[in-house]
Amino acid sequence: MEIEKNWFQLWFNSPYYHILYNTRNEAEAEFFIDKLCNFLNPVKDAKMLDIACGKGRHSVYLNKKGFDVVGTDLSYASIRFAKKYENPKLEFFVQDMRNLFYINYFDFAFNLFTSFGYFDTDNDHIKALKSFRKSLKKEGLLILDYLNSEKIAQNLVPTETKIIEGITFNINRKIANHKIVKTISFTHQNKDYSFTEEVQAFNFTDFERLFTAAGLKISNTFGDYNLNPFNSNKSDRLIFICKKI
Numbered sequence: 001m002e003i004e005k006n007w008f009q010l011w012f013n014s015p016y017y018h019i020l021y022n023t024r025n026e027a028e029a030e031f032f033i034d035k036l037c038n039f040l041n042p043v044k045d046a047k048m049l050d051i052a053c054g055k056g057r058h059s060v061y062l063n064k065k066g067f068d069v070v071g072t073d074l075s076y077a078s079i080r081f082a083k084k085y086e087n088p089k090l091e092f093f094v095q096d097m098r099n100l101f102y103i104n105y106f107d108f109a110f111n112l113f114t115s116f117g118y119f120d121t122d123n124d125h126i127k128a129l130k131s132f133r134k135s136l137k138k139e140g141l142l143i144l145d146y147l148n149s150e151k152i153a154q155n156l157v158p159t160e161t162k163i164i165e166g167i168t169f170n171i172n173r174k175i176a177n178h179k180i181v182k183t184i185s186f187t188h189q190n191k192d193y194s195f196t197e198e199v200q201a202f203n204f205t206d207f208e209r210l211f212t213a214a215g216l217k218i219s220n221t222f223g224d225y226n227l228n229p230f231n232s233n234k235s236d237r238l239i240f241i242c243k244k245i
Helices: 007-012 015-020 026-040 057-064 076-085 122-135 149-154 204-214
Strands: 047-051 068-073 090-094 106-111 136-147 159-164 167-176 179-188 191-200 216-222 237-244
Touching (some): 007 191, 015 159, 015 191, 057 068, 057 076, 057 090, 068 076, 076 090, 122 136, 122 204, 122 216, 136 149, 204 216
Parallel strands (some): 047 068
Antiparallel strands (some): 136 237, 159 167, 167 179, 179 191
16 A cells, blocks of 8 residues: 655655746756855865755855855655765755664754644654754754744735646645645646645744743744744744754
């Protein structure tokens, strides 16, 4: 009997996911990494983990800056693509974030671009955070970059249409059961498709609770990629720097 896959296993391994999001801003990603590195001031050859790295854009740039980087992701398609960038100081592996196989190894762990909040239970999210923590050296730092659910709730765009590579993507958004739910429907080569993205609408208080349960302590919070202070009504992002305790 085939086991039913979670939405993220189906969607992130689909070629249509990469078509829809093929215009992600590389300059913005590099700007964010530069800002973080200036703030964190990592030592030369620091060991860094990029959790849920996708096709590796953050990992590759961190490696270009001279760091020893490992990128992990659940998507075979993304890791297969990222592996073409591998070198002696840059490796990519398929891994579930809840079961990372490194222990007390990294100086920094990054979980960027809302690559969290995909699970149905707090237990799974805490398990993932404990796995992040376990991978870090003593007093290592986790950097977690999330959407600002409170601003999204105030400014939700219910419907949107995007035409990319001749495919018309019909996108519907709603908030239900404390989740931000996006449905992506389209037709390609006379076949109808529908995928779903479901991200927990975690706010600052939710993260405080989850981090505490996982043995992590918030040391800094920011509200955008320029590392400005977080404002629940105005900030685009909710970015945490947490210490392993």
